[in-house]
Amino acid sequence: xxxxxxxxxxxxxxxxxxxxxxxxxxxxxxxxxxxxxxxxxxxxxxxxxxxxxxxxxxxxxxxxxxxxxxxxxxxxxxxxxxxxxxxxxxxxxxxxxxxxxxxxxxxxxxxxxxxxxxxxxxxxxxxxxxxxxxxxxxxxxxxxxxxxxxxxxxxxxxxxxxxxxxxxxxxxxxxxxxxxxxxxxxxxxxxxxxxxxxxxxxxxxxxxxxxxxxxxxxxxxxxxxxxxxxxxxxxxxxxxxxxxxxxxxxxxxxxxxxxxxxxxxxxxxxxxxxxxxxxxxxxxxxxxxxxxxxxxxxxxxxxxxxxxxxxxxxxxxxxxxxxxxxxxxxxxxxxxxxxxxxxxxxxxxxxxxxxxxxxxxxxxxxxxxxxxxxxxxxxxxxxxxxxxxxxxxxxxxxxxxxxxxxxxxxxxxxxxxxxxxxxxxxxxxxxxxxxxxxxxxxxxxxxxxxxxxxxxxxxxxxxxxxxxxxxxxxxxxxxxxxxxxxxxxxxxxxxxxxxxxxxxxxxxxxxxxxxxxxxxxxxxxxxxxxxxxxxxxxxxxxxxxxxxxxxxxxxxxxxxxxxxxxxxxxxxxxxxxxxxxxxxxxxxxxxxxxxxxxx
RNA sequence: GGGGUCGUAGUUCAGUUUGGUUAGAACGCCGGCCUGUCACGCCGGAGGUCGCGAGUUCGAGUCUCGUCGGCCCCGCCA
Numbered sequence: 001x002x003x004x005x006x007x008x009x010x011x012x013x014x015x016x017x018x019x020x021x022x023x024x025x026x027x028x029x030x031x032x033x034x035x036x037x038x039x040x041x042x043x044x045x046x047x048x049x050x051x052x053x054x055x056x057x058x059x060x061x062x063x064x065x066x067x068x069x070x071x072x073x074x075x076x077x078x079x080x081x082x083x084x085x086x087x088x089x090x091x092x093x094x095x096x097x098x099x100x101x102x103x104x105x106x107x108x109x110x111x112x113x114x115x116x117x118x119x120x121x122x123x124x125x126x127x128x129x130x131x132x133x134x135x136x137x138x139x140x141x142x143x144x145x146x147x148x149x150x151x152x153x154x155x156x157x158x159x160x161x162x163x164x165x166x167x168x169x170x171x172x173x174x175x176x177x178x179x180x181x182x183x184x185x186x187x188x189x190x191x192x193x194x195x196x197x198x199x200x201x202x203x204x205x206x207x208x209x210x211x212x213x214x215x216x217x218x219x220x221x222x223x224x225x226x227x228x229x230x231x232x233x234x235x236x237x238x239x240x241x242x243x244x245x246x247x248x249x250x251x252x253x254x255x256x257x258x259x260x261x262x263x264x265x266x267x268x269x270x271x272x273x274x275x276x277x278x279x280x281x282x283x284x285x286x287x288x289x290x291x292x293x294x295x296x297x298x299x300x301x302x303x304x305x306x307x308x309x310x311x312x313x314x315x316x317x318x319x320x321x322x323x324x325x326x327x328x329x330x331x332x333x334x335x336x337x338x339x340x341x342x343x344x345x346x347x348x349x350x351x352x353x354x355x356x357x358x359x360x361x362x363x364x365x366x367x368x369x370x371x372x373x374x375x376x377x378x379x380x381x382x383x384x385x386x387x388x389x390x391x392x393x394x395x396x397x398x399x400x401x402x403x404x405x406x407x408x409x410x411x412x413x414x415x416x417x418x419x420x421x422x423x424x425x426x427x428x429x430x431x432x433x434x435x436x437x438x439x440x441x442x443x444x445x446x447x448x449x450x451x452x453x454x455x456x457x458x459x460x461x462x463x464x465x466x467x468x469x470x471x472x473x474x475x476x477x478x479x480x481x482x483x484x485x486x487x488x489x490x491x492x493x494x495x496x497x498x499x500x501x502x503x504x505x506x507x508x509x510x511x512x513x514x515x516x517x518x519x520x521x522x523x524x525x526x527x528x529x530x531x532x533x534x535x536x537x538x539x540x541x542x543x544x545x546x547x548x549x550x551x552x553x554x555x556x557x558x559x560x561x562x563x564x565x566x567x568x569x570x571x572x573x574x575x576x577x578x579x580x581x582x583x584x585x586x587x588x589x590x591x592x593x594x595x596x597x598x599x
Numbered sequence: 600g601g602g603g604u605c606g607u608a609g610u611u612c613a614g615u616u617u618g619g620u621u622a623g624a625a626c627g628c629c630g631g632c633c634u635g636u637c638a639c640g641c642c643g644g645a646g647g648u649c650g651c652g653a654g655u656u657c658g659a660g661u662c663u664c665g666u667c668g669g670c671c672c673c674g675c676c677a
Contacts, residue, residue, distance in 0.1 A: 036634030050637070087635050115610055116627060122611050126669045179677030226676045452677040561670065
């Protein structure tokens with residue numbers, strides 16, 4: 001960098017600095033060559049400052065500036081000068097001043113960038129990921145990176161203040177074949193054996209509690225070898241914390257304070273705490289999902305008992321078959337055309353409904369659609385139940401309860417977007433509690449843990465473990481915000497006998513349990529304290545905080561949908577010597593011949 | 600594992616429906632002019648294996664099959 005030493009960053013200079021000398025270093029963002037005057041917008045992660053080269057001051061320097069290309073890294077020594085009247089740029093924090101160049105040093109040239117670093121960026125995701133180092137220079141990306149840092153810092157500060165210890169748990173962990181697929185790491189020293197990269201620090205943090213490390217946290221990478229989505233990456237980061245001698249209220253209190261700290265640090269917003277709580281069964285009934293967006297109403301209304309005797313055969317037969325009839329009141333949408341309604345019905349069918357019944361509200365009664373099948377008493381019940389008024393349209397779905405919930409839940413969110421019912425600056429947190437501990441897996445013909453098998457059943461449900469597992473509610477909770485699951489946690493099982501009973505429900509033999517989780521079961525026998533915790537997803541928190549559509553850009557180096565890293569080309573081929581050392585032999589995947597069943 | 604969609608200049612796209620002369624635009628890049636611009640402006644120019652491979656056809660960016668890659672959805676994600 002020659003004899004030059006940076007005095008300010010590119011977002012720092014103000015008119016108070018006028019008259020002083022300054023040295024700036026950064027990237028050539030834009031050039032404007034007016035023939036005589038030559039302007040450069042010099043950019044670093046703090047901002048942009050205009051540098052001006054004047055031929056009258058130094059013609060040699062002016063000529064040298066003309067050689068600069070986009071994204072050259074340069075150092076400029078010059079005089080901070082207030083801009084002449086009428087040339088102030090009000091859109092730039094540094095817009096009242098410019099740096100009049102006296103000395104220019106090219107620290108490194110740059111090839112012409114493959115895409116223009118502009119906002120909003122026009123380049124494809126593919127190109128941006130291949131040249132991630134260029135993409136990261138964009139102010140938008142810098143804001144996301146900074147937001148992530150600020151959130152992480154606020155997390156450490158808050159949890160430390162609350163008496164938590166930051167403890168790292170292993171990345172090379174025991175493979176416990178449950179849940180998602182593991183990323184597997186072969187052991188060289190122990191041929192044929194593998195480590196697994198952790199899907200979460202779950203077991204280690206429980207054992208930390210047994211180890212007396214009350215109040216642990218970790219900003220932990222979690223790895224899952226499953227297919228990707230716009231909000232799913234093979235590695236994601238959780239703010240994982242666990243506490244001993246606590247109940248749900250203690251965990252909630254810490255989490256609420258944590259969210260408050262993060263929102264305050266990143267956005268300057270003050271979240272209202274405590275967050276409201278909603279039982280799982282109520283969430284499913286009223287919102288059709290266990291991660292409801294409660295920023296708006298449009299709640300699902302159950303009409304099953306009111307329509308039990310309905311003349312409308314579809315409803316009556318569904319109810320007789322044990323199903324339910326529920327509806328949404330699309331307020332003010334009675335103006336929908338037949339085509340509008342058909343569009344909604346097509347959506348409903350896509351989500352599994354057999355149809356979408358409707359009726360418009362007019363003159364205090366129901367009109368059109370299925371209204372002619374409704375008795376006076378039923379009309380009154382529908383209007384009262386939905387609090388409908390003239391100009392509304394009621395949308396009904398009749399089916400098995402799970403189907404109705406899914407369809408109306410999805411429809412509710414679709415209407416939110418179509419009718420612009422929410423604003424981006426609004427954050428509605430909700431605790432969803434009292435989840436069932438087990439779900440019946442139709443295909444496997446077995447009970448499965450709804451969340452994971454280390455969550456404590458409610459005490460009053462313990463006796464149902466062997467008799468009616470489907471009725472057992474767990475001390476499980478999710479933190480939901482704006483329709484996203486932001487965190488998931490539970491009060492854990494701290495007694496071996498209960499843990500073994502739960503494992504038995506999900507079909508795990510004593511021998512299996514011992515082979516996979518013996519170390520945990522053993523630990524539980526040595527004075528494991530009652531404990532519980534939560535794991536908020538950092539990527540999703542940043543996504544919501546910044547209004548991003550997915551988590552990908554909240555991560556500095558993300559993977560594509562197919563799990564590739566386009567910048568460095570991983571995953572990549574492996575040398576034969578490496579395989580030999582690990583005792584691994586690759587086999588060609590067998591390609592089935594034409595007409596042959598691939599099985 | 601299944602489905603949808605896209606792939607054309609350095610980039611973002613149009614052109615593909617209905618195969619047919621020399622594949623266009625904008626931005627970027629290069630050259631020229633320009634002393635107050637900040638998406639500078641004006642003039643000119645270069646730049647293409649139409650992802651890749653087969654096939655159909657007198658003829659393929661356009662049709663067919665395969666393949667690779669991006670995005671999105673279902674399954675999956677305790």
